[in-house]
Amino acid sequence: MDKFEMVVQRGGGGRLDSFIADNMAEHSRSFIQKLIEQNMVSVNDRPAKSNYKVKKGDRIQAVIPKPQRITVEAAYIPLDVVYEDGSLIVINKPAGMVVHPAPGNRTGTLVNALLHHCDSLSEVNDEVRPGIVHRIDKDTTGLLVAAKNEKVHKHLVRQLKDHSITRKYIALVKGEIDEDGGSIEAPIGRHPTDRKRMAVVAENSRHAVTHFKVINRFRGYTLMEARLETGRTHQIRVHMHYIGHPVVGDLKYGRPGNLEVESLMLHAAVLGFIHPEKDKYVEFRAPLPGHFQKVIDSL
Numbered sequence: 001m002d003k004f005e006m007v008v009q010r011g012g013g014g015r016l017d018s019f020i021a022d023n024m025a026e027h028s029r030s031f032i033q034k035l036i037e038q039n040m041v042s043v044n045d046r047p048a049k050s051n052y053k054v055k056k057g058d059r060i061q062a063v064i065p066k067p068q069r070i071t072v073e074a075a076y077i078p079l080d081v082v083y084e085d086g087s088l089i090v091i092n093k094p095a096g097m098v099v100h101p102a103p104g105n106r107t108g109t110l111v112n113a114l115l116h117h118c119d120s121l122s123e124v125n126d127e128v129r130p131g132i133v134h135r136i137d138k139d140t141t142g143l144l145v146a147a148k149n150e151k152v153h154k155h156l157v158r159q160l161k162d163h164s165i166t167r168k169y170i171a172l173v174k175g176e177i178d179e180d181g182g183s184i185e186a187p188i189g190r191h192p193t194d195r196k197r198m199a200v201v202a203e204n205s206r207h208a209v210t211h212f213k214v215i216n217r218f219r220g221y222t223l224m225e226a227r228l229e230t231g232r233t234h235q236i237r238v239h240m241h242y243i244g245h246p247v248v249g250d251l252k253y254g255r256p257g258n259l260e261v262e263s264l265m266l267h268a269a270v271l272g273f274i275h276p277e278k279d280k281y282v283e284f285r286a287p288l289p290g291h292f293q294k295v296i297d298s299l
Contacts, residue, residue, distance in 0.1 A: 142268025155276035166272030181213035
């Protein structure tokens with residue numbers, strides 16, 4: 001087992017789980033919350049809860065268990081590989097593919113495919129998320145990167161934490177956005193009554209920023225580019241719903257519209273980062289998938 005120990009030098013007032021996650025780039029907040037639930041985290045030698053407010057001088061300790069070995073089965077599933085080398089792989093994910101196994105989706109995921117395709121994947125995450133640096137939703141298409149070793153994985157996660165990874169999405173949203181561009185800065189957390197949804201809420205939320213610019217306007221719709229500064233769950237979908245322009249095809253945060261669409265009209269089109277081993281910026285692009293382009297052409 002690994003150990004984490006840190007004395008809070010300044011600031012304070014934030015949640016314990018968020019503080020640890022911000023200072024342990026290789027682990028997610030949800031992973032930290034599980035450790036806290038298992039009494040593997042202490043503050044000043046006493047167990048603490050996730051919502052404990054960190055104070056200056058607090059001594060925080062955490063025991064990090066070694067990840068269990070992968071139990072997910074490899075499966076041959078065709079992948080659209082945009083780039084690959086000995087340390088990482090960039091995939092253009094299709095609509096309908098879940099990134100990693102979860103209840104209800106144990107097979108047919110990107111992880112199942114990566115285990116078959118790659119000789120090795122980073123073991124930083126738990127047994128169902130080997131190599132996964134970041135996720136995109138099941139019905140979102142486009143680019144994501146997976147790591148083949150721990151060093152590369154941790155380097156990429158630090159870039160995510162520093163907001164230095166370029167992530168640009170193309171979205172078709174309902175309504176005609178008046179502004180040519182702007183930023184949405186609104187905290188995101190669990191919906192207060194529907195735990196399967198996220199929402200803009202003041203309490204138990206995390207800072208979230210989405211920058212956008214209009215590409216084209218159609219009658220009743222807007223084609224736009226969204227650039228993520230932060231990476232919260234369902235961030236673009238939640239923020240667009242918040243300002244009254246839900247993403248077309250989003251049945252969780254919007255309503256069925258007049259357009260007949262096969263899937264969510266949200267595509268991760270650009271992904272750029274500092275290559276951990278080449279120490280230079282690399283950027284990848286993925287064209288709109290056929291079903292998305294077909295809708296745009298119809299407009």
